[in-house]
Amino acid sequence: MPTFTMRIFRGDTARGEFRDYRVEAEEGMVVLDVIHRVQATQAPDLAVRWNCKAGKCGSCSAEVDGRPRLMCMTRMELFSEREPVTVAPIRAFPLIRDLVTDVSFNFEKAKTIPPLRLKPPEPDGTYRMMQEDIDRIQEFHKCIECFLCQDVCHVIRDHEENKRAFAGPRVFIKVASLEMHPLDTRDRTEFVRATASVGLCNITKCCTEVCPEGIHITDNAIIPLKERMADSFDPIVWLLRKFRGQTTQPA
Amino acid sequence: MANADYETHEHDVIVIGAGGAGLRAAIEAAAQGVSVGLVCKSLLGKAHTVMAEGGIAAALGNVWPEDNWQVHFRDTMRGGKMLNNWRMAQLHAQEAPERVLELERWGALFDRTKDGRILQRDFGGHRYARLAHVGDRTGLEMIRTLQYHGIHQGIDVYMECTIARLLKDGERVSGAVGYWRPHGKVVLFKAKAIVLATGGIGKAWKITSNSWEYTGDGHALALWAGADLIDMEFVQFHPTGMVWPPSVRGILVTEGVRGDGGMLKNNQGERFMFNYIPEFFKGETADNEEEADRWYDDKRNNRRTPDLLPRDEVARAINAEMKAGRGSPHGGVYLDIASRRTADYIRKRLPSMYHQFKELAGVDITKEPMEVGPTCHYVMGGVRVDADSTAATVPGLFAAGEVAGGMHGSNRLGGNSLSDLLVFGRRAGLHAALYAKDFGGALTVDAGQVDAVARELVEPLARVGGENPYAIQADLQETMQSLVGLIRTERELEEALRKLEALKARAKRVRVEGGRTYNPGWHTALDLRSLLAVAECCALAALERKESRGGHTRDDHPYTDDQWGKVNVVLRLKNGTLQLSREPLPEMPGELRALFQERK
Amino acid sequence: MNGHAVSQARPPIAAAHLRKDTWWALPLAVVGVLTSFIVYSTWAALQNAHYFVAPYLSPFYSPCLSKSCLHLTLGRGLPEFTVPIIGVVSPALLILWGPALFRLTCYYYRKAYYRSFWLAPVACAVRDVKAGYTGETRFPLILQNFHRYAWYVAVVFIVFLTWDAILAFRFPDGFGIGVGTLVMWLNVILLAGYTFSCHSCRHICGGHVDVFSKSPTRYTLWHVISRLNERHPMYAWLSLGSVGLTDLYIRLVSMGVIRDLRLL
Known part of the structure; x- marks a missing residue:
C-alpha cells in the first residue's frame, strides 16, 4: 500500500501551520478518505466539513496542492508518494479551524437575489415548459454550492474590499437561471449591474476551471448576463424593443 | 431565565432538520404567520435530500393517463407489505401531485414530456412511470428549490447547530437544547411546537448510503422525550450500492438505472431476477425476458420486469446470488445498462451516475456493467404520528419525513420518500403552526434542565x-x-x-x-x-x-x-x-x- | 441566517499560492505568441509594400480602400482626399483598427491578456500581483461591454475577405487555383469561425430569448452558434495564426522569396 505524506493545515486564525502526517492509502481512495484516516488514527480533532462523500453535497471544498477541489472527488492516484500533498482550507473565507471556513458570505449574497416571479398560467391552469426552454438553465441547476468558484474568484479572493459589492460566480449562475427561466417576468439587469457588480468580473474563467460539476459558468452564465446588461444601453436593441413594443418589469 | 452561559432564541415553531421535510415544514409554518426557526446540523442545502437521485413519486398521469392516486396508494401499500398506516399512504398518494406542481411554481425544473409537462420515469414497485425527475439529481433540485424559496419567507435559519435534547414543560414540549458546531457554545431554543425532520439512522451500519448526519437524532430525541417509536425493525437495504473501490462502498446507485433499462446479471451473465419473483407479485411481474423487455415500451399489454420489484425483494435476491458464489469479483452483482441503451441516452438520463463511476471507480457505465450490492439506505420505522396532523404522542411534538414511522410500512418504494417529505413536511408545518397559535399560557423552560444538558455535553x-x-x-x-x-x-x-x-x-x-x-x-x-x-x-x-x-x-x-x-x-x-x-x-x-x- | 464566525480573519497562510504544477507556462506562452503577432503585424502594416501579388491580397490590407492601393477591392479606391498622409504611410492603417478592436474586446482574448499581461490573476488560485482591482467597472475597461459593435464591424470584414478569396481564383490568365488561393480560403474560414463563434454573436442571434420554443429559428441559430462558441478559443488562436501566415505567404511571394505553386 502506498504511503503518503499529507501536509495538512492545522490551526485557527490566531496560529496556524502545516503539519505532516504519514498515511497509507488503499486503491481508489480519495483525499477525504485519507483525511478521515488521519482523523481516526492520528488527529481526532482535525476539523473537516463533509457530508455525502459522493460529490453531490459540495461540503468538502479545500485546496489540494494549491488547487480548489472537492476532497471527496480527488483521487490519491493523482499524487506522488515522493512529495507531500498539501491540504489547505479554502482561503477566500474566514477560518473557523483547520480545514473548515465560514462560508456565510455566500448565503448572505444568495438572499439578495430577486426571486422568481411567474407569468400567469395557461388557460387550463397549468404551466408548460418545453425541454429546449430549460436545457440551458438545467445546467445551472446542477450547482452543488461547493463555493469553489467563489473561493477561486480573484475579485474577492485577492481583494477583500470587493466582498461588499461583488456577488461572485455562484450568484451569477443563480441569477442567470432565473433570468433565462421561461416562466419568469422579472428583469434583473439592474441587479446584475449595480447590486451584484458583474462589471468586476474580468472573465478570467477560474470559476469554470474549478467547477466540479463542469458548469460553463463564464460562457453560459456570466457572459450572457454581461450581454443582457449591454442590451440595456445598446441603442439598437432599445430601438428594436420600442419598435416591437416589448417591455419587461424591473426587479 | 437568562443565563450568561448560553444564548436563547424563541420561536413559535422550531423545525429540527433542513432537508426536504424540514424546509417544507418551515415554509408552511411561516406561511401561517408564526415565527419559525430552522435548525440544521450542516450548512443549509447540504442535507441528505441532495443525495436522492431517482425522482418524486406522484400520480400526475402525464405519461400514463391511467395513473391516479388509487393506483399509487395500492402500489405503496403492497410495497410496504400492507403494514403501512393506510391513512398516511392515502394522504400521500392524494397530495403528492399538488406538492410536485407547487415545487415547479417555486422554480424547480423537471425534465419535460414532448407536450411541455413534467416527464415521469419508471421505478421499482410503481405500476406506471410515475417519478417526476431531473436526470438523476432530483433531490438536489428539490432541496435547492425549497432552500431558495425558503430564504424569502422570513425563516430564521440556524446552521451547523446540533440539537441534543428536547425540553418539556409537564407533558408538552417547550424547547430544545443544542450546541453550535463551529464554536461549541450551548444554545437554547424555546418553542411552542417542535417539528422533527431529522432523517434516518443509516450511520449505525458500516456499508451505508447515508452521510455522517444520519445518526438517528430525531428518533432518539423523540424517544427520550417520551414519544412512541414504531416499526424500528424495518430498515431498507437498497439493492444497488457501489461495491468497489472499498472507500466508496455503499454509495448509492440510483434505481433510475433499472427504471431506465438497466438489468441485473450474475457472473454467468444470467438475468437472475426471474428466479426470485415472489408469489405476492407473480400476477404483475413478467416471467420471461421477452415480456420484460417489451414492458419498457408497452405497459398496457406486458407485465413489469422483475428488475423493478420492490427494493427488499431485489436486495434479498442479490444477497442470495452473492452467497451462492455467482457474484462479481468485488462481491456484488452486475448492473448493466450499456447493452440496452446508447451512450448518449445514458449520459443524458443518468449524468451523475456516469460521473460517479467514472471519477470514483474508473468505470465507464456507457460501455461496461457496474458492480453493485446492497447498502443500508432508509429506515421505515420512526416516530409514531397521527396521519393527518403528524403529531407525535407528546403534545407539541410533530415529525415528518424519514424520522416519522408508518407511512411506508415494512418497505418503502423508491420515489415515495421525496413525495413523503413534501406531503408530510407541509402537514407538519401547518399543524405545528396551528398548535402554536392555539397554545395557551406562558412558555416556560426549566433552567435546571438546560444546565444539566449543557454539563452533559462537555463531559x-x-x-x-x-x-x-x-x-x-x-x-x-x-x-x-x-x-x-x-x-x-x-x-x-x-x-x-x-x-x-x-x-x-x-x-x-x-x-x-x-x-x-x-x-x-x-x-x-x-x-x-x-x-x-x-x-x-x-x-x-x-x-x-x-x-x-x-x-x-x-x-x-x-x-x-x-x-x-x-x-x-x-x-x-x-x-x-x-x-x-x-x-x-x-x-x-x-x-x-x-x-x-x-x-x- | 446565523453567521457565527469565530473571527473574520482568513486562514493565516502567507504564500501567494500553493500550486506545484507549471501554472506559469500557459500565460508565458500567451505573452510570447501575442507579442510576436503584434510586432509582426505592426511591421507588416507599416511596410506599405508587398501586400499584393496577383491575385492575392494580404488580409492586413483588405479592404484596400486608399487610392494608392496596389489592389482596388471595390474596383476603385477612395479619392485621394484631404488626408495626404494616407498613401505615404500605409493603407492598412485605414482599416486594421476594425479587426484589432474585435480581438481586443473579445471575451476570450480578454481572459488571455488579463491573465498573462495584467496578471489579474496570472493563474487560478495564484494571488493577483496588484493590490487594487476594479475590473471592468471603470473607463476605459467599461467600454469592453461594447464588444458587439466591434463584432458588427468584424462581420463586414468577413464579407471583404470572402470577396478577396473569390478574387483569388482570378489569375491574369483567367480562372485558376494556387496554393495562395487555398491559403486565403483557409484564412477566411478560420476567421469566420472565430467571428461567428463570438459570445456577442451568440447573444444577439438568440441568447437573449427566454422562451426558445416560441422562436424556433433563433433557437436553431443559437444552438449552432453555441456549438461553435465552445471552440471560440481554438478559433481565436487558429485565425490569429492564419491571418499572420497568409500575410507572410503573400509577402514572401510578392518579394520573390518563394514561388506560388499553381495547382490548376
Whole structure:
C-alpha cells in the first residue's frame, strides 16, 4: 500500500501551520478518505466539513496542492508518494479551524437575489415548459454550492474590499437561471449591474476551471448576463424593443 | 431565565432538520404567520435530500393517463407489505401531485414530456412511470428549490447547530437544547411546537448510503422525550450500492438505472431476477425476458420486469446470488445498462451516475456493467404520528419525513420518500403552526434542565483517559452490519444486543481530545448516544418480530405471518427503561380495501 | 441566517499560492505568441509594400480602400482626399483598427491578456500581483461591454475577405487555383469561425430569448452558434495564426522569396 505524506493545515486564525502526517492509502481512495484516516488514527480533532462523500453535497471544498477541489472527488492516484500533498482550507473565507471556513458570505449574497416571479398560467391552469426552454438553465441547476468558484474568484479572493459589492460566480449562475427561466417576468439587469457588480468580473474563467460539476459558468452564465446588461444601453436593441413594443418589469 | 452561559432564541415553531421535510415544514409554518426557526446540523442545502437521485413519486398521469392516486396508494401499500398506516399512504398518494406542481411554481425544473409537462420515469414497485425527475439529481433540485424559496419567507435559519435534547414543560414540549458546531457554545431554543425532520439512522451500519448526519437524532430525541417509536425493525437495504473501490462502498446507485433499462446479471451473465419473483407479485411481474423487455415500451399489454420489484425483494435476491458464489469479483452483482441503451441516452438520463463511476471507480457505465450490492439506505420505522396532523404522542411534538414511522410500512418504494417529505413536511408545518397559535399560557423552560444538558455535553472533553469516539463508532457499525443486517437470526440479534450493552458502557467513558471549536471528535462522541439508542431499538424490534416482511428478514422465520401483519412493534421509554409492545394497526376502511380485491 | 464566525480573519497562510504544477507556462506562452503577432503585424502594416501579388491580397490590407492601393477591392479606391498622409504611410492603417478592436474586446482574448499581461490573476488560485482591482467597472475597461459593435464591424470584414478569396481564383490568365488561393480560403474560414463563434454573436442571434420554443429559428441559430462558441478559443488562436501566415505567404511571394505553386 502506498504511503503518503499529507501536509495538512492545522490551526485557527490566531496560529496556524502545516503539519505532516504519514498515511497509507488503499486503491481508489480519495483525499477525504485519507483525511478521515488521519482523523481516526492520528488527529481526532482535525476539523473537516463533509457530508455525502459522493460529490453531490459540495461540503468538502479545500485546496489540494494549491488547487480548489472537492476532497471527496480527488483521487490519491493523482499524487506522488515522493512529495507531500498539501491540504489547505479554502482561503477566500474566514477560518473557523483547520480545514473548515465560514462560508456565510455566500448565503448572505444568495438572499439578495430577486426571486422568481411567474407569468400567469395557461388557460387550463397549468404551466408548460418545453425541454429546449430549460436545457440551458438545467445546467445551472446542477450547482452543488461547493463555493469553489467563489473561493477561486480573484475579485474577492485577492481583494477583500470587493466582498461588499461583488456577488461572485455562484450568484451569477443563480441569477442567470432565473433570468433565462421561461416562466419568469422579472428583469434583473439592474441587479446584475449595480447590486451584484458583474462589471468586476474580468472573465478570467477560474470559476469554470474549478467547477466540479463542469458548469460553463463564464460562457453560459456570466457572459450572457454581461450581454443582457449591454442590451440595456445598446441603442439598437432599445430601438428594436420600442419598435416591437416589448417591455419587461424591473426587479 | 437568562443565563450568561448560553444564548436563547424563541420561536413559535422550531423545525429540527433542513432537508426536504424540514424546509417544507418551515415554509408552511411561516406561511401561517408564526415565527419559525430552522435548525440544521450542516450548512443549509447540504442535507441528505441532495443525495436522492431517482425522482418524486406522484400520480400526475402525464405519461400514463391511467395513473391516479388509487393506483399509487395500492402500489405503496403492497410495497410496504400492507403494514403501512393506510391513512398516511392515502394522504400521500392524494397530495403528492399538488406538492410536485407547487415545487415547479417555486422554480424547480423537471425534465419535460414532448407536450411541455413534467416527464415521469419508471421505478421499482410503481405500476406506471410515475417519478417526476431531473436526470438523476432530483433531490438536489428539490432541496435547492425549497432552500431558495425558503430564504424569502422570513425563516430564521440556524446552521451547523446540533440539537441534543428536547425540553418539556409537564407533558408538552417547550424547547430544545443544542450546541453550535463551529464554536461549541450551548444554545437554547424555546418553542411552542417542535417539528422533527431529522432523517434516518443509516450511520449505525458500516456499508451505508447515508452521510455522517444520519445518526438517528430525531428518533432518539423523540424517544427520550417520551414519544412512541414504531416499526424500528424495518430498515431498507437498497439493492444497488457501489461495491468497489472499498472507500466508496455503499454509495448509492440510483434505481433510475433499472427504471431506465438497466438489468441485473450474475457472473454467468444470467438475468437472475426471474428466479426470485415472489408469489405476492407473480400476477404483475413478467416471467420471461421477452415480456420484460417489451414492458419498457408497452405497459398496457406486458407485465413489469422483475428488475423493478420492490427494493427488499431485489436486495434479498442479490444477497442470495452473492452467497451462492455467482457474484462479481468485488462481491456484488452486475448492473448493466450499456447493452440496452446508447451512450448518449445514458449520459443524458443518468449524468451523475456516469460521473460517479467514472471519477470514483474508473468505470465507464456507457460501455461496461457496474458492480453493485446492497447498502443500508432508509429506515421505515420512526416516530409514531397521527396521519393527518403528524403529531407525535407528546403534545407539541410533530415529525415528518424519514424520522416519522408508518407511512411506508415494512418497505418503502423508491420515489415515495421525496413525495413523503413534501406531503408530510407541509402537514407538519401547518399543524405545528396551528398548535402554536392555539397554545395557551406562558412558555416556560426549566433552567435546571438546560444546565444539566449543557454539563452533559462537555463531559467527554473533560474526561481523562477513556476511549476514542471513532473506535466506538466503528465497532457499533461493524456490530450492526454483521448482526442486524439484511438477513437476521434470533441468535445474532441477541448477540447484537449484548454487544450494544458493552458499547453503551464504553460510550459512557468516551474521551475527546481538543477543544470545542469545530471538533469532529467531540461531535462524533455526542452523536454516539443517539446512534446507540436507535441501534438498540432496531435490534430489539427485530428480535421481537418473528416473521419476514419487507425490510426485516429472519432466516429463522423466513415466511410472512398474517398475525404479524396486523400489529406494529412499538417502543417507548418508561421510567428510563425501554418498553416494547405489539399494538394493532389502524384499520383500513372498506372502500380502500376494495382496491386490493380487483385483479389485473 | 446565523453567521457565527469565530473571527473574520482568513486562514493565516502567507504564500501567494500553493500550486506545484507549471501554472506559469500557459500565460508565458500567451505573452510570447501575442507579442510576436503584434510586432509582426505592426511591421507588416507599416511596410506599405508587398501586400499584393496577383491575385492575392494580404488580409492586413483588405479592404484596400486608399487610392494608392496596389489592389482596388471595390474596383476603385477612395479619392485621394484631404488626408495626404494616407498613401505615404500605409493603407492598412485605414482599416486594421476594425479587426484589432474585435480581438481586443473579445471575451476570450480578454481572459488571455488579463491573465498573462495584467496578471489579474496570472493563474487560478495564484494571488493577483496588484493590490487594487476594479475590473471592468471603470473607463476605459467599461467600454469592453461594447464588444458587439466591434463584432458588427468584424462581420463586414468577413464579407471583404470572402470577396478577396473569390478574387483569388482570378489569375491574369483567367480562372485558376494556387496554393495562395487555398491559403486565403483557409484564412477566411478560420476567421469566420472565430467571428461567428463570438459570445456577442451568440447573444444577439438568440441568447437573449427566454422562451426558445416560441422562436424556433433563433433557437436553431443559437444552438449552432453555441456549438461553435465552445471552440471560440481554438478559433481565436487558429485565425490569429492564419491571418499572420497568409500575410507572410503573400509577402514572401510578392518579394520573390518563394514561388506560388499553381495547382490548376
